Amino acid sequence: MEDKNIHIALVDDDTLVVQLLTAFLKEQENIEVVLTANSGNSFLEKLEREEKTLDIVLLDLRMEDGDGLQTIDILNLQYPKLKIIVLSSYYKASSIGYMLKLGVHAFLPKETDKEDLIHIIQEINHKDHFFTTEQVAVLRNQISHKTPKQYANTKETLSTREIDVLQLICQQLTAKQIAEKLFVTTKTIEAHKSNLLLKTGVKNTAGLIIYAIQNQLVDANDIVLLD
Incomplete structure (x- = not known):
């Protein structure tokens, strides 16, 4: 039987935070806390031995014995499909651009409401x-105040279909949803996304969104907001 739970x-490094969050998440129907750790190094060691595939990690930034930043770098290299939510006591909205460049999928203050966290x-x-x-x-302001990183050969480099896919990615659609809109297979969309990453030189979806805005392929005001 297929396991449809979200593996977390x-x-x-705050044991109490881990215990409280674990207890809360275990009450949710489709969420399974697969492993916990009190440091980045401990987490990476446990992850290497873990048989289940993790979907999401909730990660603190400042920890001894392997801090969050070091851990993020390793996760992006070794576990590129693992999605990273940073929960930090040192949260600043102005750091969102930096976090996206690191490969983080969400950056939140530790005091985020638990129900909001589930959402x-x-x-x-x-x-x-x-x-x-x-x-x-913040993102719109940061991008609008920077000199656009124009690529003279953008339209030549990216095919019309790749631009279509990029614009739909900026709407936060999944590969399956994009495939349905464009009447192609999910594998075709995944191939287009791989080509986009290769051609643009960015590392992740966030990079593609920023690239699209900088090259005026989408309007910053059209970024889909998920809240």
């Missing part, structure tokens, strides 16, 4: 990223 890991986990499991209203405003 919790990584925080965000569900959204990220089905899509890619979650932005708060404040974060979207």
Whole structure:
């Protein structure tokens, strides 16, 4: 029987935070806390031995014995499909651009309401990223105040279909949803996305969104907000 639960890991050096979050998440119908750890290094060691495939990790930034930033770098290299939610006591909305470049899928303050956290986990499991209203405003402001990184050969480099796919990615549609809209297979969309990553030189969906805005392929005001 197929396991439809969202497999979660919790990584925080505050044992009480881990215990409370674990207890709360275990009450949810389709969420399974697969493993917990109190440091980045401990998490990576456990992850290497874990038989179940993790979907999402809730990660603290500042920890001893392997901090969050080091852990994120390793996860992006070794577990690129694992989605990362950073929960931080040092949260600043102005850091969202930096977090996206690191490969983080959501950046949240530790005091985020638990019910909101469940909603965000569900959204990220089905899509890619979650932005708060404040974060979207910050992103729009940061991008609009930078000199656009124009690529003279953008339209030549990207095919019409790749641009179509890129614009739909910016609407936070999944590969399956894009495939249905364009009447192709999911594998075809995944191939287009791989080509987009290769041609644009970015590392993830967030990079594609920023690339699309900088090259005026989408309007910053059209970024889909998930909240």
